[in-house]
Amino acid sequence: MKVRSIFGAALGIALMAAAGTQVQAAGLVKYTVVEHPSIPESLTKGDPVRGRAAVINRQKGNCLACHSIPEIPEEQFHGEVGPVLDDVGSRMSAGEIRMRIVDPKVINPETAMPSFYKLEGLHRVAKKWQGKTILSAQEVEDVVAYMLTLKGSYSN
Amino acid sequence: MKRTLMGVAAAGLMAFGLSATAAEMKAIDKASTTSAVRSGFSYAISETREMQTDDIQNPSFLWVDIGEEQWGTVDGEAGKSCESCHGNAADTMANVGSTYPVWDPATKKPMNVELRINKCRAENMKAKPWKYESDELLGMTAYIKSVGRGKPIHVSLKDGDMEAWSKKGEQFYYQRRGLLDLSCAHCHEQNPGNLIRAETLSQGQTNGFPTYRLKWQKLGSLHRRFRGCNNNIRAEPYAYGSDEYLALETYLAQRGANLPVEGPSVRK
Numbered sequence: 001m002k003v004r005s006i007f008g009a010a011l012g013i014a015l016m017a018a019a020g021t022q023v024q025a026a027g028l029v030k031y032t033v034v035e036h037p038s039i040p041e042s043l044t045k046g047d048p049v050r051g052r053a054a055v056i057n058r059q060k061g062n063c064l065a066c067h068s069i070p071e072i073p074e075e076q077f078h079g080e081v082g083p084v085l086d087d088v089g090s091r092m093s094a095g096e097i098r099m100r101i102v103d104p105k106v107i108n109p110e111t112a113m114p115s116f117y118k119l120e121g122l123h124r125v126a127k128k129w130q131g132k133t134i135l136s137a138q139e140v141e142d143v144v145a146y147m148l149t150l151k152g153s154y155s156n
Numbered sequence: 157m158k159r160t161l162m163g164v165a166a167a168g169l170m171a172f173g174l175s176a177t178a179a180e181m182k183a184i185d186k187a188s189t190t191s192a193v194r195s196g197f198s199y200a201i202s203e204t205r206e207m208q209t210d211d212i213q214n215p216s217f218l219w220v221d222i223g224e225e226q227w228g229t230v231d232g233e234a235g236k237s238c239e240s241c242h243g244n245a246a247d248t249m250a251n252v253g254s255t256y257p258v259w260d261p262a263t264k265k266p267m268n269v270e271l272r273i274n275k276c277r278a279e280n281m282k283a284k285p286w287k288y289e290s291d292e293l294l295g296m297t298a299y300i301k302s303v304g305r306g307k308p309i310h311v312s313l314k315d316g317d318m319e320a321w322s323k324k325g326e327q328f329y330y331q332r333r334g335l336l337d338l339s340c341a342h343c344h345e346q347n348p349g350n351l352i353r354a355e356t357l358s359q360g361q362t363n364g365f366p367t368y369r370l371k372w373q374k375l376g377s378l379h380r381r382f383r384g385c386n387n388n389i390r391a392e393p394y395a396y397g398s399d400e401y402l403a404l405e406t407y408l409a410q411r412g413a414n415l416p417v418e419g420p421s422v423r424k
Contacts, residue, residue, distance in 0.1 A: 124334065
């Protein structure tokens with residue numbers, strides 16, 4: 001899965017390679033997208049408890065803005081813009097979930113879902129958010145780890 | 157209008173206004189739920205709707221009263237009030253809310269009600285323009301819209317470059333922006349009726365402005381709403397009265413054509 005480091009120096013460009021597309025932007029952990037699309041290799045080690053907190057936090061994932069997550073009954077308002085996230089952990093691989101969070105436009109260019117770990121191709125980002133991703137690499141992995149625990153059948 | 161006369165007229169209007177308003181609002185509701193184009197009113201919960209339909213409860217009327225008061229108040233070096241030139245607003249201003257923005261050949265831009273008010277102040281009254289979001293400008297805008305309540309919105313694109321400005325507004329509407337990378341369409345075209353956390357998304361129509369938002373605890377202009385929606389997706393907002401927002405306002409009037417003027421409305 002590793003892409004030869006020859007390409008490593010290029011900043012902010014996605015490079016096609018036989019094994020996948022390597023994405024590297026200044027200041028971000030580089031990662032590789034393979035056909036599916038998916039990002040099978042983790043950016044760092046994730047923690048599901050911290051991930052759950054980031055999913056709820058309006059300044060971080062704020063995933064509840066758009067998704068209903070039955071495993072979080074204590075939060076009152078869940079959004080209806082995206083699908084219910086009840087069993088993604090049994091339907092999707094870690095790589096697919098990671099792709100979905102890092103840059104879902106690779107999966108669906110029209111999607112309403114924000115790219116949580118991306119800096120390029122954005123228009124008129126507010127000054128105080130320029131050069132920042134919505135989630136850090138650590139937070140992405142925390143959310144992935146939490147998503148993997150969602151396997152359906154919640155009573156609330 | 158003299159003080160006492162005004163009081164009598166206002167009391168009369170109020171007594172009449174209450175039932176007229178309820179009927180008007182029924183019409184708004186009908187118009188806004190039977191067609192594809194729906195007012196934000198039709199997405200609001202009943203408490204909010206009731207607050208809007210009762211002129212006594214409707215907090216926007218604090219500003220309408222300010223506007224009505226200013227209508228007859230002389231200001232500026234020309235020694236004139238709005239009334240000096242325009243007489244009774246209920247007659248002369250009835251079609252303003254439903255037909256603006258209009259083309260302004262002097263600035264070569266669309267002119268919304270706020271800009272029109274300030275143009276009159278500057279040119280005809282020789283008075284200082286009011287600031288966006290000041291009680292005076294909100295009040296006068298609300299007063300002028302209130303006398304045209306219930307009229308279907310119909311903004312003409314025939315004059316000047318209105319067509320081109322509306323096109324620019326349309327591009328703005330569909331352009332993704334901000335760190336969250338969303339366009340207006342993602343929320344207001346693809347998801348009206350759906351919850352986004354605790355808020356029910358509407359079509360983002362403009363017929364209710366200026367709006368008293370419970371969250372603001374104040375009346376607010378359409379451009380304040382645009383700035384709010386831009387801020388929420390972490391996009392850099394544009395200035396009040398900017399070309400970008402004038403273009404957007406012109407385009408949105410087309411999207412909301414035939415919706416009744418509701419201003420001043422109440423929203424969550």
